[in-house]
Structure formats: C-alpha cells, structure tokens
Amino acid sequence: MCNVDRALINWVINKIEDEYKGDISLLLGRKGACKIPTDGDEIAFDFFIPANDKGYSLARTFIIGDMGYDLFPMSWERVEGLAALNESLAFCLADSEILYAGNEADRERFEILRKTLLNNLKNKDYVYKKSLERINYAMDIYKTMAFEKSLGSVRKAAGAIINYLSEALILINWTYINRDYSSADRFSQIKSLNNIPADFLRYCEEILKSKDTKNIFELVHNLLDETREFFNQFEPKKKVKNYNYEELAGWYEECRYTFRRISYASKNNSFIECFSWGCYLQIEFDIISEEAGLENMDLLGCYDAADLSVFEKRAKEIEEYIVNEIKKHGVALRKYNNIEEFLKYQS
16 A cells, blocks of 8 residues: 555656645645554655646545545635634644645645634633534534434534544644544544543443433533533633623613513513513523623513512612622713603703
8 A cells, every 4th residue: 555655646747746736725634644553554645735826636536445535626715714624624724744835835834724713722711612613513403413313423423523523632732633534543542632522432432332212312412411411511601892882771761661671571571572572682682692792681580470579679680780880880871760861951
C-alpha cells in the first residue's frame, strides 16, 4: 500500500502539472487517510483546493484492488469553515501535509487558516458556542426520533445524536476529532479526555448494544440529559455592554397592558388567558434577561390552573423587579396619572 500511495501522489501531481497548471491551489494529504489499520499509516492524498471552476474536474473516485479512493475538492470557503469549527472535518486542516502548492501565496493562506483553527480552539467562549451548536443539532434529531417507529430509523437517529454529542465533548476539551469518521476512534479519543460526563461512554455502549426501541429512547434521553447538565459548567458569564435601558423602559410601557391582563384573568379564574399571556411574557422575559443581563425571571413555573393566585403574585414580583432595574439605571418611565397630565406634557 505504501508504494501505491506514493505512486498515486506522483500521478496526481504530474496530472496537475500537465493538465491543470494554475487551476489547483493545493493538494493535501494525511497519514492513514481513509485507511483501516492493516493498510498502514503512510501519507496518502486526501483532497485538493481548486483555484477556479476548471480545477473541480480533477476530482476522481476509483478502486485499486479492494481499496476505494476519493480525490475530492474542497473550496477555500469550506476550508475557512473548518478553521471556524463549522464541521467535524477540522483534522483535514489541522493534520494535512501540503503535497503540492500552486504558489507560495496559496501555501501561506492555508497555514494562516491552520493557525486560525488552533487559535479558535484556545478561545473558551468560542468553543462553548460551537459545542452548543452540536448539542442543538442532536436535540433537533431527538425531536424527530421521538416519532420514529422502526428499529432501524431509531438506531440511525441515535447514532447521529451520539456523533454530535461526541464532537461537542471533544471541542469543549479544546481539541478536534483527530481521525476519519469512526465511532471506535472517537470513543477512544473521548476516553483520553480530561473532562467528560461520568456515564457518557456507558450510555453510548448500551445504545449500540440495545435491540429495543423503547430502551434506546430512554438511553438517548439519559445521554442528552447528562451531556446538557455537564455543559452548564462551561457557560460563559453574561457580558452586557452599554445596554440602553431606555429600550427596556419602552418595552415595559408597552407590556404594562399584558401584566394588567394577567391580573384580570387571574382574579377571574381564566386559566386559558393566564397561560396564553404567561407564555407570551415568558418569551419576552428570556430575551430581555439575555440582552440586559437581568436575573432569570421564571413565570410559567408558578402557573397552576387550579390556583392562579400564585401566578398573579409572581407576575407582580417580576414587574416590580423590572421597574426597579429601569429606575436603578437612571431611566424615568413615561407615566401619567390621567389624560390631563398626559396632554400637559405633550409638545
């Protein structure tokens, strides 16, 4: 296999020189690219970066003996995405060796992107954000998985969830998946990490061994729950810079009628109205809490259709808290006792 890999590298480079001069920016290779352990760990071509549209036609797929090969293109924009940790293929940027460069500017551009990748991995807040994206992908799959009936479909969804969560864990440990797509390699890498959920690998192994859809659902739920709980420790502290509390005052002046509606509905035992307006306000609370750095304002947790008095009391507490925050930041509410007073102050 070593001679085949070297011969193929020479073949690609010669083809570029003869037929694609100026059309290919870089040819990249990695040790053990797309191989199994018995194939050896010698460097083999992996992908290339086209310089123009014609360059894409260099792409080839073929089989030699029992080995399949894929000489595939990756645009500069996609490689930039690898540096930004947008894909699981970051190893293609981090670990690749330049086998051919159209010019030194292309070589330098690639090395700059490699440094960008490594710098991004050192940025804790950035890594947390990218890890959270993977967890959200897993959650989206779980929502669909909940309606699957066949064992095969459930297993496929569970496998995708495991992959996204595994990548999230690897990223939050400030590194990247270090080999081609392989669960065995990935689990081995996770075992070597310093910081992982206690039962993550056990849940993964039980999912892979399970033959029952209900059991897989339960295990995947446990896996997601444990991983989400684990990630709470990495959440960056809220950084609120130059928030305009005039905007919060304007929001409150508009939403005063919603607080009033909740009070009226509570007193009249209208649980439907209370729930509806409570959902509306809860969404608003979550937004302004994030934007203004306010404390968590949980209203719906107090909702009880059989006893709305607690819900009404909590709404008033939150309203008072928001008003106090507005005043604390030196902003006056546009509040009038009657229409005459309002008209008096209008220009």
